[in-house]
Amino acid sequence: MAGLGATGEEKNGGGTKEGEAREEEGKKESTKDKEQKIPQAPVSKSKQAQLKVETTVHNLQATLEHLRGRWEIRKEEIEWGRYLSQGANAVVHICTIRGTTTCVGKKMKNNMKAGCQAYKDLMMEMDVLASIPHHPNVVQFLGACIEDIENPVMFEEYVNGPTLESIFGWSLDLLRALDFLHCRNPMIIHRDVKPANLILSKDLNIMKLMDFGMSKAVSLSERETSIHSGFTGTPLYMAPEVMLTTVGHYTEKADIYSASFVMWYIAVGKRPTSLSPDKLVGIFDRRGKWTSRRSK
Numbered sequence: 001m002a003g004l005g006a007t008g009e010e011k012n013g014g015g016t017k018e019g020e021a022r023e024e025e026g027k028k029e030s031t032k033d034k035e036q037k038i039p040q041a042p043v044s045k046s047k048q049a050q051l052k053v054e055t056t057v058h059n060l061q062a063t064l065e066h067l068r069g070r071w072e073i074r075k076e077e078i079e080w081g082r083y084l085s086q087g088a089n090a091v092v093h094i095c096t097i098r099g100t101t102t103c104v105g106k107k108m109k110n111n112m113k114a115g116c117q118a119y120k121d122l123m124m125e126m127d128v129l130a131s132i133p134h135h136p137n138v139v140q141f142l143g144a145c146i147e148d149i150e151n152p153v154m155f156e157e158y159v160n161g162p163t164l165e166s167i168f169g170w171s172l173d174l175l176r177a178l179d180f181l182h183c184r185n186p187m188i189i190h191r192d193v194k195p196a197n198l199i200l201s202k203d204l205n206i207m208k209l210m211d212f213g214m215s216k217a218v219s220l221s222e223r224e225t226s227i228h229s230g231f232t233g234t235p236l237y238m239a240p241e242v243m244l245t246t247v248g249h250y251t252e253k254a255d256i257y258s259a260s261f262v263m264w265y266i267a268v269g270k271r272p273t274s275l276s277p278d279k280l281v282g283i284f285d286r287r288g289k290w291t292s293r294r295s296k
Contacts, residue, residue, distance in 0.1 A: 089118030114150035193258035
C-alpha cells in the first residue's frame, strides 16, 4: 500500500508540474499578445529612406556624418545651369552654389534608384573625395546635397577643358587626314608630319594637318616607281628611307612613320630624342653618313 501511495503522489506531483508549465506558457503568450498591441511610434519619411539604403551601402551612416557640416550644401543654395555631359549612370550640369562658386553638379539619372550600383558608386566617390586634402592635380571636391538621401548630388570644381579622351582623338584626327591624302589619285605625300604642323581648334577637340610646302602629288600608277628627293622634312620625325637617301624611292608610308612619332609625343609628352640616356638615337647628317649619339 505504501508503494501504491508513493506512486500516486508521484503522479499527482507530475500532474502539478505539468499544470504549472502550461500556466507559465499561457502567461508568456498573453504578454506577447499585449506587446504586439502596443502602437509603434511613426517613422519619418527621411528615416525610412535612410533605413532603405543603409542595407545597400557599406557604412552609409559614416559617409553621411562625414558629409554633414563642412561639406553639406542646401537645396536653396544651388542654382542649376546648362547640361554639360552624361555617362552610363550619371548626369552632369554646370551649377552655381551659394551665389558665387561655379562648379559641376553630378547626380544619378532619373531612372536610377537608391541602392543600385550607381548610387553606391556616387556615395563612395563623395566619401573618398571628402576625406582627402586638396591637390592641384586632383579635381577639387566642393560639397554635396544630401537632403534627399535617395537622390544625392555631388559638386566638384569646373575645369573648362578637354578630357584625355579628346587628346587620344587627336591621333585619330591625324590618321584620318593622312588616309584622306593617301587614298586620292594622285595621292599626296605630306613629307613633313610633325607636331608643329598640326593645329588645334579653339575648343581643343579637333586637330588639323597644315603646311603642305614639302608635300608631293604622286599618281597611283607610279606609286612603286616614283623617285623623290631624300632628307625632306624634319629629322626627328623623318622616316629612315627618306633620311638615308639623297634621291630615291619611297612611298606614303614615310608619312605613317612620322605620324607614329607624333603619337608618341602626344602619349608621353616627349620628343623622339627625349628617350632614356641608354637609348641610341640615329642621326643622319647632310654628308650622307649615318651616325648615332646618346640623347641628352
